Amino acid sequence: MGHLNFLxxxxxxxxxxxxxxxxxxxxxxxxxxRQAHSSNYTCIESERQALLRFKNSLADESNRLxxxxxxxxxxxxxxxxxxxxxxxxxxxLRNLEQPEMDEAFNTSYHCRSCLVGDQLSPxxxxxxxxxxxxLSVNNFSGLQIPTFLxxxxxxxxxxxxxxxxxxxxxHHLGNLSHLQYLDIGFASPNSIPIDNNLxxxxxxxxxKLSSLEYLSLSGVGLSNARDGFLAVxxxxxxxxxxxxGCELVVPHLLHVNFTSLSSLELGSNQFLNPTxxxxxxxxxxxxxxxxxxxxxDDKVHDTFRQMTSLVNLDLGGNxxxxxxxxxxxxxxxxxxxxxSYNELQGSIPSEIGQFPQLTVLKLSKNRLNDTTPSSLWQLxxxxxxxIGANALTGELSEHHFAKLRELKRLDISxxxxxxHVSSSWVPPFQLQYIWMGSVKIGPRFxxxxxxxxxxxxxxxxxxxxxDAIPGWFGVLSNDTGGIILSGNKLEGSLNSFISVxxxxxxxxxxxxxxxxxxxxxxSIPEDLCKLRTLIYLDLSNNHLSGRIPLCLGNLRxxxxxxxxxxxxxxxxxxxxxxxxxxxxxxxxxxRFDGKLPPSMQNLKRLQSLDLGENRIADTIPAWIGERLSDxxxxxxxxxxxxxxxxxxxxxxxxxxxxxxxxxxxxxSIPHCFKNFTAMESTKPGTFQFSKSxxxxxxxxxxxxxxxxxxxxxxxSVKSISLSGNNxxxxxxxxxxxxxxxxxxxxxxxxxNGRIPKNIGNLKQLETLDLSxxxxxxxIPPSLSSIYPLSSLNLSYNKLSGPIPSGNQLQTLNxxxxxxxxxxxxxxxxxxxxxxxxxxxxxxPVLDDKGHSESDFSWFYAGFGPGFSVGVVAVVGxxxxxxxxxxxxxxxxxxAYDRIWVMIGLKTSRLRRNFH
Ligand SMILES: *[C@@H]1O[C@H](CO)[C@@H](O)[C@H](O)[C@H]1NC(C)=O
Ligand SMILES: *[C@@H]1O[C@H](CO)[C@@H](O)[C@H](O)[C@H]1NC(C)=O
Ligand SMILES: *[C@@H]1O[C@H](CO)[C@@H](O)[C@H](O)[C@H]1NC(C)=O
Ligand SMILES: *[C@@H]1O[C@H](CO)[C@@H](O)[C@H](O)[C@H]1NC(C)=O
Ligand SMILES: *[C@@H]1O[C@H](CO)[C@@H](O)[C@H](O)[C@H]1NC(C)=O
Ligand SMILES: *[C@@H]1O[C@H](CO)[C@@H](O)[C@H](O)[C@H]1NC(C)=O
Ligand SMILES: *[C@@H]1O[C@H](CO)[C@@H](O)[C@H](O)[C@H]1NC(C)=O
Numbered sequence: 001m002g003h004l005n006f007l008x009x010x011x012x013x014x015x016x017x018x019x020x021x022x023x024x025x026x027x028x029x030x031x032x033x034r035q036a037h038s039s040n041y042t043c044i045e046s047e048r049q050a051l052l053r054f055k056n057s058l059a060d061e062s063n064r065l066x067x068x069x070x071x072x073x074x075x076x077x078x079x080x081x082x083x084x085x086x087x088x089x090x091x092x093l094r095n096l097e098q099p100e101m102d103e104a105f106n107t108s109y110h111c112r113s114c115l116v117g118d119q120l121s122p123x124x125x126x127x128x129x130x131x132x133x134x135l136s137v138n139n140f141s142g143l144q145i146p147t148f149l150x151x152x153x154x155x156x157x158x159x160x161x162x163x164x165x166x167x168x169x170x171h172h173l174g175n176l177s178h179l180q181y182l183d184i185g186f187a188s189p190n191s192i193p194i195d196n197n198l199x200x201x202x203x204x205x206x207x208k209l210s211s212l213e214y215l216s217l218s219g220v221g222l223s224n225a226r227d228g229f230l231a232v233x234x235x236x237x238x239x240x241x242x243x244x245g246c247e248l249v250v251p252h253l254l255h256v257n258f259t260s261l262s263s264l265e266l267g268s269n270q271f272l273n274p275t276x277x278x279x280x281x282x283x284x285x286x287x288x289x290x291x292x293x294x295x296x297d298d299k300v301h302d303t304f305r306q307m308t309s310l311v312n313l314d315l316g317g318n319x320x321x322x323x324x325x326x327x328x329x330x331x332x333x334x335x336x337x338x339x340s341y342n343e344l345q346g347s348i349p350s351e352i353g354q355f356p357q358l359t360v361l362k363l364s365k366n367r368l369n370d371t372t373p374s375s376l377w378q379l380x381x382x383x384x385x386x387i388g389a390n391a392l393t394g395e396l397s398e399h400h401f402a403k404l405r406e407l408k409r410l411d412i413s414x415x416x417x418x419x420h421v422s423s424s425w426v427p428p429f430q431l432q433y434i435w436m437g438s439v440k441i442g443p444r445f446x447x448x449x450x451x452x453x454x455x456x457x458x459x460x461x462x463x464x465x466x467d468a469i470p471g472w473f474g475v476l477s478n479d480t481g482g483i484i485l486s487g488n489k490l491e492g493s494l495n496s497f498i499s500v501x502x503x504x505x506x507x508x509x510x511x512x513x514x515x516x517x518x519x520x521x522x523s524i525p526e527d528l529c530k531l532r533t534l535i536y537l538d539l540s541n542n543h544l545s546g547r548i549p550l551c552l553g554n555l556r557x558x559x560x561x562x563x564x565x566x567x568x569x570x571x572x573x574x575x576x577x578x579x580x581x582x583x584x585x586x587x588x589x590x591r592f593d594g595k596l597p598p599s600m601q602n603l604k605r606l607q608s609l610d611l612g613e614n615r616i617a618d619t620i621p622a623w624i625g626e627r628l629s630d631x632x633x634x635x636x637x638x639x640x641x642x643x644x645x646x647x648x649x650x651x652x653x654x655x656x657x658x659x660x661x662x663x664x665x666x667x668s669i670p671h672c673f674k675n676f677t678a679m680e681s682t683k684p685g686t687f688q689f690s691k692s693x694x695x696x697x698x699x700x701x702x703x704x705x706x707x708x709x710x711x712x713x714x715x716s717v718k719s720i721s722l723s724g725n726n727x728x729x730x731x732x733x734x735x736x737x738x739x740x741x742x743x744x745x746x747x748x749x750x751x752n753g754r755i756p757k758n759i760g761n762l763k764q765l766e767t768l769d770l771s772x773x774x775x776x777x778x779i780p781p782s783l784s785s786i787y788p789l790s791s792l793n794l795s796y797n798k799l800s801g802p803i804p805s806g807n808q809l810q811t812l813n814x815x816x817x818x819x820x821x822x823x824x825x826x827x828x829x830x831x832x833x834x835x836x837x838x839x840x841x842x843x844p845v846l847d848d849k850g851h852s853e854s855d856f857s858w859f860y861a862g863f864g865p866g867f868s869v870g871v872v873a874v875v876g877x878x879x880x881x882x883x884x885x886x887x888x889x890x891x892x893x894x895a896y897d898r899i900w901v902m903i904g905l906k907t908s909r910l911r912r913n914f915h
Contacts, residue, residue, distance in 0.1 A: 042071050042072040042073075042074065042086075043071075043072055043073035043074045043079075043081055043086060043088060044086055044087060044088070046126055047073060047087065047088050047126060047127055048071070048073040049123070049126075050121075050123040050124060050125075050126035050127055051068065051073050051076070051079065051088070051091075051123075051127070052068070053121045053123035054120070054121045054123050054124055055068050056121070057117055057118075057119055057120060057121035057123075058115045058116065058117045059115070059116040059117065060115055060116075061112050061113075061114075061116070062097070062112050062113045064077070064093075064095075064097075064113065064115065065077065065078075065115075073088065074086065074088070078090075078091060078092045078093050079091060079092075082129060085129065087127075087128070087129035088127050088129065088130060089129055089130060089131045089132060090130070090131065090132040090133075091124075091127065091130060091132065091133050091134070092132065092133075092134045093115060093134060093135050093138065094134045094135070094136045094137055094138075094159065095111075095113050095114055095115065095136070095137040095138050096137075097112075097113030111138075111139050111194060114137070114138045114139035114194070115135075115138040115139070115140075116138070116139045116140070116141075117138075117140050117143065118143075119143065120135075120140065120143065120146050122146065122148045124148065124149075124152070125148050125151045125152065127152070128152075128153075128154070129154050130152050130154060130155060131154050131155060131156045131157065132155070132156060132157040133149075133152065133155060133157065133158050133159070134157070134158075134159040135159070135160055135163055136159045136160060136161045136162055136163055136183070137161070137162050137163060137194075138163045138164070138194075139163065139164050139194050140163050140164045140165055141164035141166075141194060142164065142166055143164070143165055143166070144165065144166060144167040144168070144170070145160060145165050145167075145169055145170055145173070145184070145198070146170070147170040147172045148172075149170075149172065149173060149176075150170065150172025150173055150174070150175040150176065151172075151175070152176065153175065153176065153177070153178070154178060155176045155178065155179055156178055156179060156180045156181065156211075157179075157180065157181040158173075158176065158179060158181065158182050158183070159181070159182075159183045160183065160184045160196070161183045161184060161185050161186065161196065161216065162185075162186060162194060162195055162196060163194065163196060164194045164195070164196065164197075165184070165196045165197075165198060166196070166197045166198065167197075167198065167199070168198070168199055168200065168201060169184060169198050169199070169200040169205075169220065171202065171204065171205040172205075173205055173209075174204070174205025174206065174207075174208040174209060175208070176209060177208065177209065177210065177211065178211055179209050179211060179212055180211050180212060180213045180214065180237075181212075181213065181214040182209065182212060182214065182215050182216070183214070183215075183216040184196060184198060184216070184217060184220060185216035185217055185218030185219050185220065185242060185244075186216075186218040186219045186244070186245075195219060196219065196220070198219070198220045198221065199220060199221035199222070199224070200217070200220055200221070200222055200225055200228075201224040201225055202225055202226075203222065203225045203227075203228045203231040203232070204231060206231045206232055206234075206235070207231040207232075207234040207235070209235065210234070210235060210236070210237070211237060212235050212237065212238055213237050213238060213239045213240070213260075214238075214239065214240045215232065215235070215238060215240065215241050215242065216240075216241075216242035217242065217243055217246055218242045218243065218244040218245060218246070218265070219244070219245050219246070220246055221246065221247055222243070222246040222247060222248045223246075223247035223248070223249075225248075227251075228246075228248055229243075229248060229249075229250055229251055229253075230251070230253070232258065233253060233256060233257050233258055234257060234258075235257070235258055236257055236258065236259075236260065237260055238258045238260060238261055239260055239261060239262050239263065240261070240262065240263040240264075241258065241261060241263070241264050241265065242263075242265040243265060243266055243269065244265045244266070244267045244268055244269075244290065245267065245268040245269070246269055247269065247270070248266075248269040248270065249269070249270050249271070249272055250266060250269055250270065250271045250272060250277065250294075251272050251277075252272055252273065252277050252278070252279070253277065253279040255279075256279045256282045256283065258283075259282060259283060259284070259285070260285065261283050261285065261286055262285050262286060262287045262288065263286075263287060263288040263289075264283065264286060264288065264289050264290070265288070265289075265290040266290060266291055266294065267290045267291065267292040267293055267294070267314065268292065268293045268294070269294060270294065270295075271294050271295070271296060274295055274296055274297055274319070275296070275297065275298060275300070275301060276291075276296055276298045276301055276303045278301070278303070280303055280307065281303060281306050281307065283307075284309060285309055286307060286309055286310060287309055287310060287311040287312065288310075288311060288312040288313075289307070289310055289312070289313050289314070290312075290314040291314065291315055291318065292314050292315065292316040292317045292318070292338070293316065293317035293318070294317075294318060295318060295319065296315070296318040296319065296320070297318060297319040297320055297321070297324070297343075298320060298324050299321065299323065299324070302327050304324065304327050304328045304330070304331065305327045305328075305330050307331065308330065308331050308332075308333065309333065310331050310333065310334055311333055311334060311335050311336070312334075312335060312336045313328065313331075313334060313336070313337050313338070314336075314338040315337075315338060315339050315342065316338045316339065316340045316341050316342070316362065317340070317341040317342070318341075318342055319342060319343050320339060320342045320343065320344070321342070321343045321344060321345065322344050322345060322346055322349060324339075325339060325344055325349055325352075325363075326349050326351055329349060329351035329352060329354045329355065330354070331355075332354060332355065332356065332357070333357060334355050334357065334358060335357045335358060335359050335360070335381075336358070336359060336360035336361075337355070337358065337360070337361055337362065338360070338362040339362065339363055339366070340362040340363060340364040340365050340366070340386060341364070341365045341366070342365075342366055343366065343367065344363060344366035344367065344368050345366065345367040345368065345369070346368070346369065346370065347368065347369070347370040347371075347373065348363065348368055348370075348372055348373055348376060348387070348392075349373070350373040350374075350375045351375075352373060352375055352376050352379070353373070353375025353376065353378050353379065354375075355379060356379075356381070357381060358379050358381060358382060359381050359382060359383045359384065359406070360382070360383060360384040360386075361379065361382060361384070361385055361386065361387075362384070362386040363386065363387050363390070364386045364387060364388040364389050364390070364411060365388070365389045365390070366389075366390050367390065367391065368387070368390040368391065368392055369390065369391040369392060369393065370392065370393065371392070371393055371394035372387070372392055372394060372396075372400075377399075377400045377401070377402075377403060377404065378403060379404075380403045380404065380405065380406070381406055382404055382406060382407055383406050383407060383408045383409065384407075384408065384409040384410075385404070385407060385409070385410055385411070385412075386409070386410075386411040387411065387412055387415070388411040388412060388413040388414050388415065388435060388437075389413065389414040389415075390414075390415050391415060391416060392412075392415040392416065392417060393415070393416040393417065394416075394417060394418075395417070395418050395419075395420050396412070396417055396418070396419050396420070396439075397419075397420050397421060398421045398422065398425050398427075401427055401428065401429065402428060403428070404428060404429055405428045405429055406429065407429040407431060408429070408430070408431060408432045408433065408454075409431070409432060409433040409435075410431055410433065410434060410435060410436075411433070411435035412435065412436055412439055413435045413436060413437035413438060413439065413459065414437055414438050415438070415439070417439045417440070418439065418440035418441070419436065419439050419440065419441045419446075421446075421448060423444065423447045424447070425447070425448045426448065426451050427448055427451060427452070430451075430452060430453060430454045431452050431454070431455065432454050432455060432456045432457070433456055433457045434449075434452070434455060434457065434458045434459065434460070435457070435459045436459065436460050436463060437459050437460065437461045437462060437463070437484070438461065438462045438463070439460070439463055440463065440464045441460060441463040441464060441465055442463055442464035442465035442466055442467065442488065442489075443464060443465065443466045443467060444465070444467050445465055445467040445468070445469060445470055445473070445490075446460075446465075447470075449473070450470075450472050450473075455480050456480060456481050456482075457480070457481055457482045457483075458480070458482070458483045458484070458485075459482075459483075459484040460484070460485055460488070461484050461485065461486040461487045461488070461514070462486070462487040462488065463485075463487075463488055464488065465485070465488040465489065465490060466488070466489035466490075466491070467489075467490065467491070468490070468491050468492035468496070469485075469490055469492060469496060469497045470496075471496055473496075473497050480510055481510060481511050481512075482510065482511050482512040482513070482514075483510070483512070483513050483514070483515075484512070484514040485514070485515055485518065486514045486515065486516045486517050486518070486538070487516075487517045487518070488517075488518050489518060489519050490515070490518040490519060490520060491518070491519040491520065491521065492520065492521065492522075493520065493521060493522030493523075493525075494515070494520055494522065494524065494525050494528070494539075494544075495522060495525045495527070498525045498527045498528050498530075498531075510531045510533060510534060511533060511534065511535050511536065512534065512535060512536035512537070513531065513534060513536070513537055513538070514536065514537075514538040515538065515539055515542070516538040516539060516540040516541050516542070516562065517540070517541040517542075518541070518542050519542065519543060520539070520542040520543060520544060521542070521543045521544065521545070522544065522545070522546070523544065523545060523546030523547070523549075524539065524544055524546065524548065524549055524552070524563070524568075525549075526549045526551055528549070528552070529549060529551035529552060529554050529555060531555070532554070532555060532556075532557075533557055534555050534557065534558055535557050535558060535559050535560065536558075536559065536560040537555070537558060537560065537561055537562070538560065538562040539562070539563050539566070540562040540563055540564040540565050540566065540586060541564070541565040541566070542565075542566050543566065543567060544563070544566040544567065544568060545566070545567040545568065545569070546568065546569070546570075547568065547569065547570035547573070548563065548568060548570070548572065548573050548576070549573075550573050550575045551575070552573070552575065552576065552579075553573065553574075553575025553576050553577070553578040553579060554575075554578070555579065556578060556579065556580070556581065557581055558579050558581060558582055559581050559582060559583045559584070559605075560582075560583060560584045561576075561579065561582060561584070561585050561586070562584070562585075562586040563586065563587050563590070564586045564587060564588040564589050564590065564610065565588065565589040565590070566589075566590050567590065567591060568587075568590040568591065568592065569590065569591040569592060569593065570592065570593070570594070571592065571593065571594035571595070571597070572587065572592055572594070572596060572597055572600070572611075572616075573597065574597035574598075574599040575599075576597070576599070576600065576603075577597060577598075577599025577600050577601070577602045577603065578599070578602070579603060580602055580603065580604065580605065581605060582603050582605060582606055583605055583606060583607050583608070584606070584607060584608040584609075584610075585603065585606060585608070585609050585610070586608070586610040587610065587611050587614065588610045588611060588612040588613050588614070588635065588637075589612065589613040589614075590613075590614055591614060591615055592611070592614040592615065592616055593614070593615040593616060593617065594616065594617065594618075595616070595617065595618040596611075596616065596618050596621055598621070598623070600621075600623070601621070601623035601626075601627040601628070602627075603628060604627060604628065604629070604630070605630055606628050606630060606631055607630050607631060607632045607633065607654075608631070608632060608633040608634075609624075609628065609631060609633065609634050609635070610633065610635040611635065611636055611639065612635040612636065612637035612638055612639070612659065613637065613638040613639070614638075614639050615639065615640060616636075616639040616640060616641065617639070617640035617641075617642070618639075618640075618641060618642075619641065619642060619643035620636065620641055620643070620645060620646065620649060620660070620665075622646060622648040624648070624649060624652075625646075625648035625649040625650060625651040625652055626648055626651060628652070629651065629652060629653070629654075630654060631652050631654060631655055632654045632655060632656045632657070632678070633655075633656065633657045634652070634655060634657065634658055634659065635657070635659040636659065636660050636663065637659045637660065637661045637662055637663070637721070638661065638662040638663070639662075639663055640663065640664055641660065641663040641664065641665060642663065642664040642665065642666070643665065643666065643667075644665065644666060644667030644668075645660065645665055645667060645669065645670055645722075645727075646670070647670050647672050649670070650670060650672035650673060650674075650675040650676065651675065652675075652676065653675065653676070653677045653678060654678045655676045655678055655679070656678050656679065656716075656717055656718050656719070657717055657718070657719045657720075658676070658719070658720045658721070658722075659719070659720075659721045660721070660722050660725065661721040661722060661723040661724050661725070661745065662723065662724035662725070663724070663725055664725065664726065665722070665725040665726065665727060666725070666726045666727065666728070667727065667728065667729075668727060668728055668729030668730075668732075669722065669727055669729065669731065669732050669735070669746075669751075670732070671732045671734050672734075673720070673732065673734060673735055673738065674732075674734035674735070674737050674738065676738060678718070678740070679718045679720070679738040679740050679741055680737060680738055680739055680740055681739075681740045682716065682718075682739075682740045682764060683716075683740075717742060717743075718738070718740040718741050718742050718743075718764070719741065719742060719743035719744070719745075720735070720738070720741060720743070720744055720745070720746075721743070721744075721745040721746075722745070722746050722749065723745045723746065723747045723748050723749070723769065724747070724748040724749075725748075725749050726749065726750060727746070727749040727750065727751060728749070728750045728751065728752070729751065729752070729753070730751065730752060730753030730754070731746060731751055731753065731755065731756055731770075731775075732756075733756045733758070735756070736756050736758045736759055736761045736762060737761070738762070739761055739762060739763060739764065740764055741762050741764060741765055742764050742765060742766045742767070742788075743765070743766060743767045743768075744762065744765060744767070744768050744769070745767070745768075745769040746769070746770050746773065747769040747770060747771040747772050747773065747793065748771070748772045748773075749772075749773050750773065750774055751770075751773040751774065751775060752773070752774040752775065752776065753775065753776065753777075754775065754776060754777035754778075754780075755770065755775055755777070755779060755780055755783075755794075755799075756780070757780045757782065758780075758782060759780050759782055759783055759786075760780065760781075760782025760783060760784075760785045760786060761782075762786060763785075763786060763787070763788075764788060765786045765788060765789050766788045766789060766790055766791065767789075767790070767791040767792075768783075768786075768789060768791070768792050768793070769791075769792075769793040770793070770794055770797065771793040771794060771795040771796050771797070771817075771820075772795070772796045772797070773796075773797050774797060774798055775794075775797040775798060775799055776797075776798045776799065776800070777799065777800065777801070778799070778800060778801035778802070779794065779799055779801070779803060779804055779824070780804070781804040783804060783809060784804050784805065784806045784807040784808055784809040784810075785807055785808070786808055787807070787808050788808075789808050789809075789812070790811075790812075791812075792809075792812045792817050793817045794817060794818055794821065795816060795817055795818060795819045795820045795821065796819070796820035796821070797820070797821050798821065798822070798823065799818075799821040799823060799824050800821070800822075800823025800824060801823065801824065801825070801833075802824075802825055802826040802833045803818060803824055803825070803826040803827065803828070803829065805826070805827060813827070813828040814828065815828045815829050815830070
């Protein structure tokens, strides 16, 4: 099914999209006032002293507490006092600052506006009348929640979310018997994610908080808390409960006590049974319910039919089918429904029209097919419609959209849709997110885009557009964060589109621009360098010519720069050495010449460097091994690299793919190749990613074949190719220690000596090419025990003796793989061996799997990880870099609709919560 593989659902995914908004703000029992009340009372002196002590225990880099001077502590920022008694009742130090862009991008995120503390001063306990304490979104990294908070008996409101607290939650919090609001969970989406890392092994303390109305323990590890859920069920006044990602086993309750609940978030936990627990039905006032990523289904029970008070329902990432969707269609009060990543199949039920209030509908990533029911397009309140990655068909036209005036986000990507509208169409909506990947939109560039002034993201890859980008296209909003037009036949020069950046304000926030796999001509415009916030730039696979503009080196946030497969020439500019955040640099298949600029040694974060198929004439610089120590993929194939392979290269412990093929390298293969420790194991590298996500539709376009082949295994490919050089000497035995190797190609050199006896150690080997060398002696019988081996070439050497047989070698029966070795005999060659030299080891005869050229071709074609690595790496890297999570977050108001951010954020949470 090749390119329809979005129908697959993979088990690794369920944990990805677990994020759910809960409308916390509206439920805060106290007005969360930032203004200090001025009052006629100067504050109580002992409290003032206590506050000052507390202040002194904090580092306050951005001077947020500068007003904390003078006698009247009641007028200090964040403090308010009781009108009559003068006691401090509120201490609100929640950090609401948005960090600066530079700050956010800093690799090790440093929150300037955060209060930081090595300890929190216990003097706080002298604020005996404190009712409201908010320390959220600061940086108390590594601190435990102080036990003395349990002494603040009057507290009604306590918010310690997203402040870096770690360790076991102190049971002392259970003494806060008046507490109505407690949040020690995740950051809210708009805050800086210095997440807490808390556990609670015994939640008995929660049960004592009988006044609680709001409780968020999201992300707090409760896996060891026996009966954790029962403790929560003791809280009769609870209205909001957030237990997202707590590693909790949700039991079947016999009796529910928290019947006041109106908001319940249980996403990404585990239920005792895969069916919905019947007690959910007793929560008759429930409005918000989040059950995403719990492996649930409800084929029999029809639970939702009775939950008629629901307003927001998130069932994403479960196993619900279309019958559940039908039963949900009863709930006419629903305003948002998420059933993405489930097992919906067949048609979208026409009952979907029974949600007059629906503003958000998410049905992406299911197996829905057929045309869309007309009732879907009557949901006039829709602001977000997500039906991407199904198998829906049909022609969408103006009349489908005629009533969707409110629509802001539209995802119809990756179906079998075509869009047919007149060139004068003026849509009724102003879209912010346009996801129309693989929708047949062309051949003309869609004129209606001109009317859309609020575009944040535009994604029309593979949309069959064969046209020039019109001049007006630059008139996108200056909030545009990303454009993907890959895989069309867009033509003309990039100038017309980029030069709108005349106005410096335009595109100031663009994070990614992917125009790869088109027919663009001309040079790379210098104006591109005005897109200063670009993280991901892909212009590969076009017809661009000229030199790389020096100013590209000013795009200092770039992490992915892909310019491969064009006709660019000249030296690689030294200015690229300024791109210290670069993770993947792909310049392959151009005509670059000269030497590598030494400044490239500053690219210390590079994980993938692909310079293959150029005319670079240099020795392999020592700094590659000495400075680029994160490299996982190195491709210098088909250039004019000369000289020896020096031992310095061996200092790359993470290297998974080394491709130096088709150069002019001489000397011998270093024994120190054994230091490529990543090749010693089958463990995947850090480019981990989920194969099933919004990403893969994106990838699907970028060629079936080579890159896709790569993609499948990108995180675990382990390969060495040194083919087509002038290497001499023997094959070092040490290479046989790289037992994770899947591909080894040493062909077309002058290697001599014998094939190492223990070549059978390379148990993962799928392809082995030692052809066209001067290897002597017998073929080691151990070769036959490499079961994955599907492609072998030993031709044109000086090998002799019987060809081993049995096991895997039995299937490799094409005589040409042995030809040109005068001394070889036995099957599959025609000459039988002289008596006494019978082939060793007659194993069982396996089926003839055969193998085709293409098995090899991607290998020969070189390791141009190309596009796929890039996207993959975005995903991978987002898992590690908090700052990115935040920075990308910031650029759109609702970041979790966005692929990379979403995945990055969610997986990073999951890393914490599930590993
Ligand atoms: C005391 O409060 C009243 C009313 O809030 C205000 O009019 C008056 O100016 C205040 N007096 C002082 C000394 O601040
Ligand atoms: C807080 O109260 C304790 C006694 O309860 C006292 O010893 C201490 O000095 C007080 N601290 C401040 C800052 O007032
Ligand atoms: C969270 O804390 C645990 C120990 O309690 C530690 O093993 C883990 O690495 C921490 N996770 C993060 C993301 O800091
Ligand atoms: C619910 O309340 C009943 C009666 O107050 C009590 O007996 C029971 O233990 C409570 N159930 C749970 C799970 O807390
Ligand atoms: C749900 O409500 C029904 C009827 O009020 C009651 O019989 C049943 O025990 C309740 N179930 C739970 C789990 O509380
Ligand atoms: C939709 O998929 C179902 C299987 O899930 C299949 O039986 C049906 O024929 C498909 N319908 C269309 C129109 O492709
Ligand atoms: C660009 O952004 C500024 C503020 O960031 C805004 O005032 C202005 O209206 C925007 N211009 C356009 C053309 O959208």
